[in-house]
Each structure stands twice: as structure tokens, then as C-alpha cells.
Amino acid sequence: MAFTDLQAKARRHLWPHYTEMSRVEDGSLPxxxxxxxxxxxxxxxxxxxxxxxxxxxxxxGYSHGAEIGRAAAAQLEELPYYPNWSYAHPRAIELAAEVADLAPEGLERVFFVSGGADAVETAWKLACQYHQERGERRWKVVSRHMAWHGTSLGALSINGVPGARLPFEPLVPGAVRTRNTARFRRPAEETDAQFCAFLLDDLEQAILREGPSSIAMVIMEPVQNVGGALTAPAGYFEGVRAICDRYGILLCADEVITGFGRMGEWFASTRYGIRPDLITCAKGLSSGYAPIGAVIASEEMAAPFLERGSMFLHGLTFGAHPVSAAIALKNLEIMRRExxxxxxxxxxxxxxxxxxxxxxxxxxxxxxxxxxxxxxxxxxxxxxxxxxxxxxxxxxxxxxxxxxxxxxxxxxxxxxxxxxxxxxxxxxxxxxxxxxxxxxxxxxxxxxxxxxxx
CATH class of the missing domain: 3.90.1150.10 (Aspartate Aminotransferase, domain 1)
Structure with a gap:
């Protein structure tokens, strides 16, 4: 189709994501x-x-379409779709095992979703129900200022970017924010150890203000995207883990961006020694060749569900879609091979x-x-x-x-x-x-x- 025809159709019908509509109207949309x-x-x-x-x-990169296309075509011929509700299919099982093998030690259970925001909302719900299965009522989640965790209403409630939240408030109650690890404009004389102690005290005081028994989960990106690739001082994630353990709070590493190799490890949690109870991931799982994401949970989190024979009250029509799972498996195969x-x-x-x-x-x-x-x-x-x-x-x-x-x-x-x-x-x-x-x-x-x- 000619470019002028594409632009005309775009002006008439397309509503792009996070794009000023003037760019569609004036034909400048690439x-x-x-x-x-x-x-x-x-x-x-x-x-x-x-x-x-x-x-x-x-x-x-963009040069593996033919190989991944063959994997998708084979799956379409074998089984184009089946839900992951009360059933399973081979690609979901195989991909779960593959992801668990790559994940940090102790993270063994994989719940598939459609993308990153879905993963964050799923992690929040799973954390809440986990505590309920153990006889506790916890519903709040702690994130960091300016941290981006998605744009659906639940994920947006956790999101730390005020401009993204404001048009849609009031949002889901129970989201609490603490300081991020931005260091560039901190006092020049402040040491890493002092900065780390300051951040950990801020986190603990936020938890104490809210009431520790109401906090289900702390969620943090290993490297925070908004604010500019913010890394943490030495000892920070060990301290976060200790605070979570002290108050019985789950720790979730949001690895939607950092998962699957971007930080030189399969998961950045491994690089930074984070020891999370949950990991949210998406993007790199399929290298963007198909929509898919996942929550990876520890065996400890699965235990009360297994002991009680409980159902996690959550599901998505396209979670573990057979074609997306086949593409993700092929992507991980290519990543290993190359x-x-x-x-x-x-x-x-x-x-x-x-x-x-x-x-x-x-x-x-x-x-x-x-x-x-x-x-x-x-x-x-x-x-x-x-x-x-x-x-x-x-x-x-x-x-x-x-x-x-x-x-x-x-x-x-x-x-x-x-x-x-x-x-x-x-x-x-x-x-x-x-x-x-x-x-x-x-x-x-x-x-x-x-x-x-x-």
C-alpha cells in the first residue's frame, strides 16, 4: 500500500499509543x-x-522472522489456540519449565499473561491472595517515586509517575510510594553507605506509617526506567529484602525491561542479588515477536495454594497462548544458541x-x-x-x-x-x-x- 494511502487510513482510523494526535493529523507519524x-x-x-x-x-534483533515464523506456523497447524483455564497445552508447559530454569534459584512457578502491565496486576493480586490463603488480610503495595509499572488501572495505581496517574484518579486504593535511587543531585559528600541507609529508612518508615500488616508486596525495578536507568547503591536490595522479611511482606522484582539479558544476566535480580519472591517479565521473553508476559513465583508462594488445593482467582483469555508460547520458546532457543x-x-x-x-x-x-x-x-x-x-x-x-x-x-x-x-x-x-x-x-x-x- 502506498505511503499516502497508509497516512490517509491512519488519519481516519488509527489511535496510536502515547502519541500526540497532531502527528497523525499532519502526516508526520513515522x-x-x-x-x-x-x-x-x-x-x-x-x-x-x-x-x-x-x-x-x-x-x-529483527532478522529472525523466518525462523520464528516457522515455529509459529507449526504451532498454528498443530493447535492454534486453547485457553490455560482448567487445561494446559505442551508449549505452555515447556515454556514454564524453560523460564523457571533461567530464573533465580527458588522461583519455580510460572503464570503466563499477555504483557507487562498484566504481569504487574497479576503479581499484586497473587500477593494479596497468598496472604489470604495464610489467614492474613493484606492489600497494599509499595513502589517507588517515578517508577513505571504499566498503564492499566491497577498497574497505573502502582505507577509512580504523577502525570500518568492524574487524569484517571481516583485509582485502586492501597498504593504507597517511597523514594527512588536517583543519586545525581544528592549531596556530593554523601557516601553510598549513607545514601543506602537513607533509602532503607525511608522505605521502612513508609511501611510503618501504613501499618506493616496491611502491606502485601513491595515492587521495584532492578534498574528503574523513568528517571533514567537508576541503579541502587551497594547493600540496597539486601536491605530491602531484610525489611520485607521483618514484616512478612513479599518482594517483587519488576523485570519487564531488565529480564532476558538486557543487564548481562538472564535476570537482573541475579546480577544485583535481589532474591525476590516474585518476578514480573514480558518484552524480552519473546523479543517482541509476539505478545506474552509472565509472573514467576517462588515455591513458598505456591505452597499455601497447593496445601489447600486453592484456585488463584485470576485468568486471561490469551495467557500462555500456544502461538505466543511457541514463539517465546524459539526466541529463548535463539538467545541460547547465539x-x-x-x-x-x-x-x-x-x-x-x-x-x-x-x-x-x-x-x-x-x-x-x-x-x-x-x-x-x-x-x-x-x-x-x-x-x-x-x-x-x-x-x-x-x-x-x-x-x-x-x-x-x-x-x-x-x-x-x-x-x-x-x-x-x-x-x-x-x-x-x-x-x-x-x-x-x-x-x-x-x-x-x-x-x-x-
Whole structure:
């Protein structure tokens, strides 16, 4: 179909996600038509290095469609659909075993869902019912400020981004927020140990204010996305685990982004020693080739359900869809065969070192993250670390940097929900050539952007 026809149909019928409708109306909405390796191509034939892996998804890149398509076709011929309600099918069983094998020790039970927000809502419900099965009434969940856990109403209630929640309030009651691990503007003299103690005290005081016996679950991303690839100081997750144990609270690691190799381990919980009771995951489970997600639970969480013969009162029509499960199995097979996770572990240092060349630019205040997941924070004054005001953010980040990067052939995310940021999360097959190109494009754009500052 011709591009003009696609744009006409889009203007008439398409309602894109998180997209200003003016972009649909004025015909500026990019239409991506194909991909290979780390590159995608639009309807005009322009090629872009995908520095965001779709939406933190495409671990294996865009060149495995034929192989994964054969797995999907075989499943469609064998069994195109059957629900996971009171029945099972081979691909669901096989994928559950595969995911459990990759998960941190002790996490053995896998409940399949359709995506990340579904996984978060499922984890909250499972935590609540787990406590009920043990004779307790707990319903609250603790998350962190600016943490993104999804946009469905339950997940949005946990979500720590005020602008995302405000239009839909009142939301599900019982969500509590505590401080995140943003370090860039903390006092310069503060040590990691002091920062860690401050964060853990803030978490414990929030729990005590709410009443520990009402808290079902604490949910945290190993590396927080919103706010810019926020990592935690040494000892933080061990301290969170100790607080949860002290008050009988479940700990959930939201690995929708960090799961399946992005941090150089199959799960970031392993890298950071988190020891969760639950993991939520999606995106990388299928490398975005099909919609699927999961909650991975500990044997301890399954125990009261098994002992009482209870039913978890939750289900989704497309949870463990046979075709999605077959695609996820093939994706994990490819990741093992191609040593994707090992590739990230071996090349993450080169990615960081290449990006850190941008610290020589006055507009670049901080570069942080890990694995193949990094953020560049921009500043208006490198000495004071002063951030952009709203007008600067519109004029420099949105009106100049974002289109300049796109026109230069790079897709990444510009984000000013917390501070002005550039987020990078390339396919896990990326190498030095991609690191160099990302850095060169960003360097040119940010050099010019710096000239726009007062």
C-alpha cells in the first residue's frame, strides 16, 4: 500500500499509543515497514539504528522472522489456540519449565499473561491472595517515586509517575510510594553507605506509617526506567529484602525491561542479588515477536495454594497462548544458541566507555545504567547540575534534539518526566559499530543543542 494511502487510513482510523494526535493529523507519524539486525526502515526507505529495541523488547534483533515464523506456523497447524483455564497445552508447559530454569534459584512457578502491565496486576493480586490463603488480610503495595509499572488501572495505581496517574484518579486504593535511587543531585559528600541507609529508612518508615500488616508486596525495578536507568547503591536490595522479611511482606522484582539479558544476566535480580519472591517479565521473553508476559513465583508462594488445593482467582483469555508460547520458546532457543546474554556481558563495558565520551560535552551531566540499558541526563549548567526549565526542555529537547537525532538515523527516547534524558536500549546483538554510530549521532546533536543554551 502506498505511503499516502497508509497516512490517509491512519488519519481516519488509527489511535496510536502515547502519541500526540497532531502527528497523525499532519502526516508526520513515522510508518516503520521492515527491519533487519539492529536497523528498521520506514515507508520512505529511510533506515534507522533502533537504539530502543522497539520498546526495550527486541533482544535478538529483527532478522529472525523466518525462523520464528516457522515455529509459529507449526504451532498454528498443530493447535492454534486453547485457553490455560482448567487445561494446559505442551508449549505452555515447556515454556514454564524453560523460564523457571533461567530464573533465580527458588522461583519455580510460572503464570503466563499477555504483557507487562498484566504481569504487574497479576503479581499484586497473587500477593494479596497468598496472604489470604495464610489467614492474613493484606492489600497494599509499595513502589517507588517515578517508577513505571504499566498503564492499566491497577498497574497505573502502582505507577509512580504523577502525570500518568492524574487524569484517571481516583485509582485502586492501597498504593504507597517511597523514594527512588536517583543519586545525581544528592549531596556530593554523601557516601553510598549513607545514601543506602537513607533509602532503607525511608522505605521502612513508609511501611510503618501504613501499618506493616496491611502491606502485601513491595515492587521495584532492578534498574528503574523513568528517571533514567537508576541503579541502587551497594547493600540496597539486601536491605530491602531484610525489611520485607521483618514484616512478612513479599518482594517483587519488576523485570519487564531488565529480564532476558538486557543487564548481562538472564535476570537482573541475579546480577544485583535481589532474591525476590516474585518476578514480573514480558518484552524480552519473546523479543517482541509476539505478545506474552509472565509472573514467576517462588515455591513458598505456591505452597499455601497447593496445601489447600486453592484456585488463584485470576485468568486471561490469551495467557500462555500456544502461538505466543511457541514463539517465546524459539526466541529463548535463539538467545541460547547465539550467546546473546554472554554477548551483553562481554560488551557492556565497551558500550559504556563509548557513551562516556559524551561527558566532554557541557550539556551532558551524567551517563548511567548497565548492560545494554543506559541514560544520558542533560543539564543547563554542568557546574551546578541545574536541569532544564519547561521552556528549555520544549525548545531544546523536544523541538531540536529529538528530531535532529531521528533525522540522523537513530531512534532513541527523549524523556523529561523527571529530568531531560536520552534513553538507550539497543537490541542485544549490537556491537562496537552500533555503539560508535549511536555516540556519533548523539554527539553531533548535543554539540549543536549546547549552543542553544544561554
Amino acid at each position: 510508518v516503520i515497514v521492515r527491519g533487519d539486525g539492529c536497523t528498521v526502515e520506514d515507508a520512505h526507505g529511510r533506515r534507522f539504528l533502533d537504539g530502543l529495541a522497539g520498546l526495550f523488547c527486541v533482544q535478538i 550467546r546473546i546474554v554472554e554477548h551483553v556481558a562481554e560488551n557492556q563495558g565497551a558500550f559504556e566507555a563509548t557513551l562516556r565520551q559524551l561527558l566532554s560535552l557541557p550539556i551532558v551531566g551524567d551517563i548511567r545504567g548497565g548492560g545494554f540499558f543506559y541514560t544520558i541526563e542533560l543539564v543547563s549548567d554542568p557546574d551546578t547540575r541545574e536541569t532544564f526549565d519547561a521552556e528549555q526542555s520544549r525548545r531544546i529537547l523536544h523541538d531540536f534534539v529529538s528530531p535532529r537525532i531521528f533525522d540522523s538515523g537513530l531512534i532513541c527516547r527523549t524523556d523529561d518526566r523527571a529530568s531531560p534524558l536520552l534513553q538507550l536500549s539497543p537490541p542485544l546483538i549490537a556491537g562496537q559499530a552500533e555503539f560508535d554510530r549511536i555516540t556519533a549521532i548523539l554527539g553531533d546533536a548535543l554539540t549543536e543543542a549546547g549552543k542553544l543554551l544561554p
